[in-house]
Amino acid sequence: MTRHLAALVLTAVLAIGGAAPVRADAPPPAPSDVADGVVQRYLTTPYGELNGLRLADGRVVVFGPLMARSVAAAAPVGERIRVIGNKMADGAIRAAAVVNLVSGSTADDQPPGPPALPPSPSPGRKPLERYETAAPIDLVLHGPRGEANGVILADGSLVYFRPGLVRGPLRPGQSFAAIGIGSRGPHGLAMEAIVAASDLAAARAAAATVFNPPSPPEAPAPHVD
Incomplete structure (x- = not known):
């Protein structure tokens, strides 16, 4: 140890057991x-x-x-x-x-000693793939400023999202659907949402414009007298 x-x-x-005597010259214990x-x-x-x-x-x-x-x-x-x-x-x-x-x-969270070599990318990283999921919310996750930035769904899926992607409050039991990129492993599906909605039909409709944006209008042909 x-x-x-x-x-x-x-x-x-x-x-758990009670406070111990603190020496006058000892620094205050970390919270x-x-x-x-x-x-x-x-x-x-x-x-x-x-x-x-x-x-x-x-x-x-x-x-x-x-x-x-x-x-x-x-x-x-x-x-x-x-x-x-x-x-x-x-x-x-x-x-x-x-x-x-x-x-x-x-x-x-402390390394056993100074690393001999610079840390390399984790060998356990999985390639990202496109996923979609839909289920009631089991738990809402929050960022350091208290903003909602993810959910755990009732089917075990873990969905992260950037602030502003999901509008309105989220609560357990609420229907939630998302399409994005992530990976599936022994601990289940974890993904970063590209679009999110209350159901998959709405999420797919939103995803259609994200993954297949409309082509820009063609320039008008030059006028010839």
């Missing part, structure tokens, strides 16, 4: 949040790279690429974990460390 992770785990224990739960599923980017997980109680945990390399091995689906990190405005937790409460395995 790295020194960084040991300090985070100690913080988690103190948060942190602790959440326990069972891993329900992992979340991925449209390229198929892990970037978060969802707990069985519905809470979402997000993490960076360094943690993604080890968190799935440390905390398989169905295992009970402890997440140490910082709660964001929408209630999701940005993880600094994950501890498997069954096996004791850990994952954190």
Whole structure:
């Protein structure tokens, strides 16, 4: 266990068991949040790279690429974990460390040492393909400023979208359809929406103008006397 992770785990224990005496010359502890739960599923980017997980109680945990390399091995689906990190405005937790409460395995966002070579693109990246999906919304995801930037659908699909693509509020149970590019892997479909609507018919109609824009009008023939 790295020194960084040991300090985070100690913080988690103190948060549960009570505050410990603080020396007058010690810096104030960094703010942190602790959440326990069972891993329900992992979340991925449209390229198929892990970037978060969802707990069985519905809470979402997000993490960076360094943690993604080890968190799935440390905390398989169905295992009970402890997440140490910082709660964001929408209630999701940005993880600094994950501890498997069954096996004791850990994952954190600190590299084990200085890399010998510059980091290379993830070998797990999948080629992007065109997908369409439609189902009721199960959960709305948010960006750092609180803006809706994605949804998890009832069929398990994960759809990201840029701010402004979806107009109006989104809520669980609402019908949602999207067409875009992404990949499908062991954790399901993850895609970036090009168009979104309340049903596939409307999404396909919108996509027709995006993927097949109308040709520009021809220039008028020159007038000849």
